[in-house]
Each structure stands twice: as C-alpha cells, then as structure tokens.
Amino acid sequence: MRRRSFIYAWLSSVIQLEFEEVRPLKEGPRGGVFLLRHKKTGRLLVFRRFSGSGEVYRKLLHYSCRNLPEVLETAEQEGKVLVLEEFIQGDTLDFLLKAAPLSPKATREIIIQLCQALWVLHSFGAVHRDIKPENVILREREAVLIDFDAARLHKPAHENDTVVLGTTGFAAPEQYGLSQSDARADIYSLGVLMNVMLTGEHPSRKLADGRLGRVVQRCTQVNPEKRYRSVIHLMEAI
Amino acid sequence: MKACPHCGAVLPDEASFCPSCAKSVVIREKSRSHSRLPARIRYGLLAVLAAVLLAVLIWSLPPKTYDNGTAEALYDTKGRTYQLCIAWADTPTVPFSDRYTSTAVNFDGRYPSLLFINDASTGEDAAEEFLSQVERISAEFVSLSADGKQPDMRLSCTPPTRQTDYVPHAASITYVDYCLWNDGDYEAQLLLTVNMKNGDTIRLRQVHHFHATPTYTYTPKDAPMNTTEELQALLEELGRTAESDAEINIHLPPVAYEGELVLNRLAVNLYGSLDQTGARTTFTGPVYLAYSGGVVSFFESIDFTGSGGTGVSASSRLHLTNCRLSGWDTAVFCSESAWVNTDQCIFSDNGVGLHINNVEPNISDSRFEGNTFQGNQTAVLLEQVGVETPLKFPSTLFSGNGTDIDNRCGQELDLDRTIFQ
Numbered sequence: 001m002r003r004r005s006f007i008y009a010w011l012s013s014v015i016q017l018e019f020e021e022v023r024p025l026k027e028g029p030r031g032g033v034f035l036l037r038h039k040k041t042g043r044l045l046v047f048r049r050f051s052g053s054g055e056v057y058r059k060l061l062h063y064s065c066r067n068l069p070e071v072l073e074t075a076e077q078e079g080k081v082l083v084l085e086e087f088i089q090g091d092t093l094d095f096l097l098k099a100a101p102l103s104p105k106a107t108r109e110i111i112i113q114l115c116q117a118l119w120v121l122h123s124f125g126a127v128h129r130d131i132k133p134e135n136v137i138l139r140e141r142e143a144v145l146i147d148f149d150a151a152r153l154h155k156p157a158h159e160n161d162t163v164v165l166g167t168t169g170f171a172a173p174e175q176y177g178l179s180q181s182d183a184r185a186d187i188y189s190l191g192v193l194m195n196v197m198l199t200g201e202h203p204s205r206k207l208a209d210g211r212l213g214r215v216v217q218r219c220t221q222v223n224p225e226k227r228y229r230s231v232i233h234l235m236e237a238i
Numbered sequence: 239m240k241a242c243p244h245c246g247a248v249l250p251d252e253a254s255f256c257p258s259c260a261k262s263v264v265i266r267e268k269s270r271s272h273s274r275l276p277a278r279i280r281y282g283l284l285a286v287l288a289a290v291l292l293a294v295l296i297w298s299l300p301p302k303t304y305d306n307g308t309a310e311a312l313y314d315t316k317g318r319t320y321q322l323c324i325a326w327a328d329t330p331t332v333p334f335s336d337r338y339t340s341t342a343v344n345f346d347g348r349y350p351s352l353l354f355i356n357d358a359s360t361g362e363d364a365a366e367e368f369l370s371q372v373e374r375i376s377a378e379f380v381s382l383s384a385d386g387k388q389p390d391m392r393l394s395c396t397p398p399t400r401q402t403d404y405v406p407h408a409a410s411i412t413y414v415d416y417c418l419w420n421d422g423d424y425e426a427q428l429l430l431t432v433n434m435k436n437g438d439t440i441r442l443r444q445v446h447h448f449h450a451t452p453t454y455t456y457t458p459k460d461a462p463m464n465t466t467e468e469l470q471a472l473l474e475e476l477g478r479t480a481e482s483d484a485e486i487n488i489h490l491p492p493v494a495y496e497g498e499l500v501l502n503r504l505a506v507n508l509y510g511s512l513d514q515t516g517a518r519t520t521f522t523g524p525v526y527l528a529y530s531g532g533v534v535s536f537f538e539s540i541d542f543t544g545s546g547g548t549g550v551s552a553s554s555r556l557h558l559t560n561c562r563l564s565g566w567d568t569a570v571f572c573s574e575s576a577w578v579n580t581d582q583c584i585f586s587d588n589g590v591g592l593h594i595n596n597v598e599p600n601i602s603d604s605r606f607e608g609n610t611f612q613g614n615q616t617a618v619l620l621e622q623v624g625v626e627t628p629l630k631f632p633s634t635l636f637s638g639n640g641t642d643i644d645n646r647c648g649q650e651l652d653l654d655r656t657i658f659q
Contacts, residue, residue, distance in 0.1 A: 041260050062264060204534065204557055229326070233327075
C-alpha cells in the first residue's frame, strides 16, 4: 500500500514537472483524458485520470501489442487511477464511418486486428467492455483499440456485473445484469461493430448480407454460450 | 533506486517509465509462452542419457501404429513424451473430439481444424522439435453418415500445412470445406495421419457434426391466415413442429385481424402488407407475446388499431418497425424481463403510447429512433426500467401529447436529438 501511495504521488508530481497539457481529449463524471507533451523530448502522451479500477492498465504495463497502446505508467490510490500511455495518432473509426460504411475486406482486416488486441486482454482474464467505433483508432493500416476505463478482470465468483458500463447498442445483454460479462461480451460488441462497419446500422435494424452477416448473428446471440467461444474462433470464422 | 536503461536517469524501483526520456523501462511480453531452458540445462545430462537409451530401445523395435480412436495421442520418442492433439487455438492441450457446426442450407462454409503437439508433462508447445521427426501429415474424411442415408452435403478438407503466421503454435492446419444442401443432421470423421520418419504411424480422429438451421417462410399462399383464428392455428402448429432455433417469417395479407392473438411458443417475425387502396395489415384486438428464451420477434409495417385495452403486451423481446398504434388505453406494454424497441413507428391518440415496467429487462438496444408520438394522453410512461443505461429517442417527435415522457422512475434519458413540439 505504501508503494502504491508513493508511485501515485511520484507520478502526479512527474506529470506536473515534466509535461505540459496540449488539450483535454475527454472529460466526464468519472474522470478526464488529456493529451500531454513531454517538455524535454516533445513526445505526445495520453494521461488518464478516473475513478474505478486500474487493474487492467496495470497488467498492460507488461505487454506489447501493435494493436494496443503502450501503457507507460499507472498508479492507484483510494479508488482514483492515473494512467500514462502512448498517444495513437490517427482517425477514429467513428470519424471514418461518418463518410460511408466500409468494404467487407477492410472490415475483415480491422476486426482481425481488434481480435489480436483482445486476445492479449483476454489472455490475462480482462474484458474490454466498451468496444465501439470511438475507441478504435486507425494508425495507417493498423487498428488500435483504446480506452480500458470500463475494462475489468473476469472474476468467476461474481454472478453479475454490478455496475453497468459500456456503450448502449454495442454492449452485450449480460452487461445489463443478466450475468457477469466475460470475454464473450467483447465478442458481442465486436459483432455489433462489424455490422455497423458494413451497414452503418445496428444488427437489430439491418443485418449485413452474406457470410459476414452470419458471423455478426453468431457474435450477437443473446445467450453468450451460443457466441464464438473466443476471439480466435471469431478470427477463424472471418 | 535504479537507472533508466535508455538515458541513465535515476528512477524509483517501482517506476515503469522514465520521466527524463519518456520511455518505458519495463520488460514487455510479446508471447504467452515461457521458456523453461534453465530447468533443461540443470537436468540436461540426465535427459541426454535417457534419450540415448530410449533411442536405442525404439530402434530395435518394429514400426508401431498409435490409434485410440480419439483426437489425442501420446507418443514417446527420444526421451520425451509428446501429446498430439486436435484442439482449439486457445486450449491447445485439451482434445477437441466433437466439433458442432450449425449452418444455413446452401451456405459454403470453411473452418480450420488445428493440430497441436505439446510436451506431455509441461503442456508447452513442442511442434518444432517433433516435426523434424515427421515424414508427412495427411488428412481425409473416412466416414460420412446421415442416419444411414446418403449424405446431402459436400464435405472436403485441404492437406494439412503449417501456417505459423495464423496460429503460431499449431503444428498443422487443415481447412474443412462444407455445404449442406438440405435440412438435416450429418456427421463425418476427420482422420489425421502422422507418418514418422522411423516408420511409426499416429492417427487422430475428430468427429464433425453439421446441423442445418431451418428458416420457414409463410405467405398467404402457403397457409390460411386471413383471420385471427387461422393465424393463431398456424402459430400453434409451428410451435409444435418447428425447431427452437428456427427462424420463422410470416408475410401477412392486408386484412384486419379481430380478437386476441397469442405468441407463447416461439419467436416469430410478422410482416404486414398493403392492399390496392393503401390499407395495411391491421390488428384490432390485443397481441400478447409470452414465449420463453431471448430471441427477438420483429413486427414490421403493421397497424394496431384499438378501442381501449392494451394493443401489444410483451413479456418477451420485441422490435417494432414502421408500425402504427392508435386508439388504445395502452398501445405497447413491456413487462418482466422483456424489452421492446420501436423505430419509425407512429403512436397516436392512445391513453399511454409506450409503457415500460421492467425489473430485470433483457435489453437489446436503448434507442427509440424516428418515432412519432402524437395526441396521446401520455406518450411514454417509464414506471420501472431496470437498467442504468440512458434511454435515447433520437429523431423522435413528441407533439400534442398531454405528457410527453412520464419519467416516474427517474430513468436517465438522452434527449439530445429528440424533437418536442
């Protein structure tokens, strides 16, 4: 506990001394996200401050994946979390989809890359729980999944999620209290995302045609048991 | 204290990055596998000795065949026991003997079947080392049956290949291509044969089960459905005979249905139609949805015209699109664990347009988009919603209602794109 307090104070002080704020990226009731510039090197980094659990960010400190931002530092004290992470330069998928839906080929490529990002998260028992176009940044040809504020580690003893997190329309039914969300909740959201990329619509309104439409259907089954068992299975299917 | 490996700055022991050069100072993992080399070195001499003794022993024996009729085989060679296993990529040490595939008829499908080779004692990937002792791996389907009848499907597999860029640790990938031509259940056995350079043969078997998911579509030409009684009889018949996972689409004639209709067996999609005068399929009596399971029923392009009472009562999931509901005490009532979504619907001249009273809803979407609520005493009544997520009414028009939204449960709402006149 003493170590945690120390690193929290240390990181807070380092942010003030070594960085300058470029602009706020997002502010809400649970916290804020800010773009910072490292004074000495000019490197841009993202700084998150929110209430909740930083356990997933803590795990990500030790992983490297080109479809996830590099988490540089995280600190936690009395339910408040600080995170310093790589800034991903690019357009959000949300921005691109405003122009037009994507081709099946482009959709497939992006979904496979998001599966690779989720494979890392799921491998240590984490669930992202907020997969949506705003949380996917396209860095040249790479899709990078960001924002793990809603993410949590799957604890089999819990019967259901006590706090509803995630974005409506993309979140799986179990995130609304049917059962605890596990990795298959992310598969549900990936299915919705895939459909939105292909048609611009939620699958309950307009399902994508053909083979990918069937994949979307399988991903968005209300019963998690009927969805793909893992992102690897989903990658196999598409 | 410790030093930054990039710039030499002094850092606290707990630090994961260097504030001086803004770089990470932790060692990051790219792969989940961990080398156990130090243990091998420790026991190296013993292992080499054991391997030599075992090699001499195996050389002196005739070639063997290993086949226990399952998706797993254990094979001893050069002092090491290997587990050969057809498995899922995320559980490479768990044999996967039966693979089930539900598919629509005439759908060309393909999926991979993965062979993993692991160290039997540690579970670690041992494919690279083992494959150096393999002459060839082949795959074929050796039996195909459908309740004793000639199978009504196409089924084939590609030769096994190693594609480490796809699933890094898989020793081989065999792609299975299939297409069911008719309804039914089919099964076939995939036989994977590994021929070793020393003459031994290892066989693994995986049973592939295929199930055709049926879709039933009914039009007035297929079944009588001009009255509520006829439609109810059709629903009862489908409830008795259709599979629980079947998709059922009923295209209704442009008639007025009188009396109550009950959907209590399975989810059904009802599609209305227009006659030459522009009159649409209409229900003048109440419609009840009370089937179990989470499948959503879709009602589209239907009028619900009442004179009091409740138009649509749902304790199952329902999605209404382009429907018109008028003249009811309550046009749509959603209760228990059900959820109702409406889009492009018109609610007019009702006591209550949409009444939500759920404790633990099975919510599928929080958006009620493009609707019109006009001339209702209360357009939307939120008695209990049961989820914390905000409900949205984008592009929905509220006009001339006594009360637009009676939010007595204090549900969070997102009315950014809602139009109030």
